[in-house]
Amino acid sequence: MSSADAMTEGAERLQKILAQAGVASRRASEELIAARRVTVNGKVAKLGDKADPISDVIHVDGQRIVTDANLVYLAMNKPRGVVSTMADDKGREAVADYLGNLSTRVYHVGRLDADSEGLLLLTNDGGLAHKLMHPSYEVPKTYLVEVVGPLPRVVGRELMAGVQLEDGFAKLDDYRLKQAIDKQALIEVVLHEGRNRIVRRMFDHVGFPVQRLVRTAIGPIKLGDLKAGRHRRLNAGEVAALFKITERKGRGQAEVEETEAYED
Numbered sequence: 001m002s003s004a005d006a007m008t009e010g011a012e013r014l015q016k017i018l019a020q021a022g023v024a025s026r027r028a029s030e031e032l033i034a035a036r037r038v039t040v041n042g043k044v045a046k047l048g049d050k051a052d053p054i055s056d057v058i059h060v061d062g063q064r065i066v067t068d069a070n071l072v073y074l075a076m077n078k079p080r081g082v083v084s085t086m087a088d089d090k091g092r093e094a095v096a097d098y099l100g101n102l103s104t105r106v107y108h109v110g111r112l113d114a115d116s117e118g119l120l121l122l123t124n125d126g127g128l129a130h131k132l133m134h135p136s137y138e139v140p141k142t143y144l145v146e147v148v149g150p151l152p153r154v155v156g157r158e159l160m161a162g163v164q165l166e167d168g169f170a171k172l173d174d175y176r177l178k179q180a181i182d183k184q185a186l187i188e189v190v191l192h193e194g195r196n197r198i199v200r201r202m203f204d205h206v207g208f209p210v211q212r213l214v215r216t217a218i219g220p221i222k223l224g225d226l227k228a229g230r231h232r233r234l235n236a237g238e239v240a241a242l243f244k245i246t247e248r249k250g251r252g253q254a255e256v257e258e259t260e261a262y263e264d
Contacts, residue, residue: 011050014038020053021067022236023060037061064243066236072104073239074122075221076231080212084111084120095120098229109133109218113197118143118215119223122231131246132218138192139245140173142217143199147208149185151177155206159189163205167195170202188216219245 018029018038030047032038038045039059045051051058053067066073078084078095086096086107095108099122109121109129123129131137162171174190185208189199200210216223220241226232234242 010052010054012053014040014045014049014051014058017051017053017058017067018060018065020069021065023065032060063240064247066239070104071125072102072106072123073125073234073242074099074106074231075223075226075234075238076120076122077223077226077228078112078117078120079228080117081114082229083114084108095122099231110194112215116213116215117228118213119218119221119226120215121218121221128242128246132242133194135192135194137246139219140190140192140217141215141219142188142190144178144212144214144216145187145189145199145203145210146212147185147187147203147210149180149183151180151185151187151208155208156187158206159202163202165198165201165205170195170198172202 014033015026015029018024018032019026023029024032029038033045033047033049036044037060040049040051041057051067053069056067058065058067076095076098079093079098082093082095082098085094088094092114099106104124106122106124107126107129109123110133112118112120121129121132132139156175156177159172160175162169170191170193172189172191174188176188177185178188179186191198199213203210214223221234221238
């Protein structure tokens, strides 16, 4: 967007927007622009250009920069027994009960059922949330699955090949046995499915009901050592990584209706 074109009320100098977003100082941001390392809405920016920090899409070195100060991106470790809603009409503990006095209203990106635990993303960025949830973008989710062992090797091969459930075919993207001690087995699985209770139903299908299910990653975002019931803000690099994975997967695909399936 050139300075001549940027006549909207919200337009500001590009170097000011970059500085406010924490990219660099105004002087260093000018150098980034002069070096042709900044794009606005897909076009290489020039010194003197303006942009709207709310509506324009800005990249630096190919990395999406969040310039709208009103947008919030959180990671939460949902405890077992908490429902993935912002309020529950049955009086059960809900996600919102763990957000304290957060001033901005956020929404959960996908869900975990009450018996599952682990990583849940929350944001008020509806566009990104839609892409992260929709199966056409194939955002991988990683889970730790605990079952009663011993676990035959054929189970992994069968789940990787795919199983036929009542609502269609389902397969894992990855399966790794992490631990097998006595009658307990711990498996790490990856899939991009988002159907209702999909992981549990797949393991039920092969005769090994899930005892415990923990989501440890959504795309590039890791649960890490975040304690149960706690949340944290994603850093700029993590947010950029989420945009990157959805931009890559979504290229050339038509927009489709948002789904509200449970992801567990």
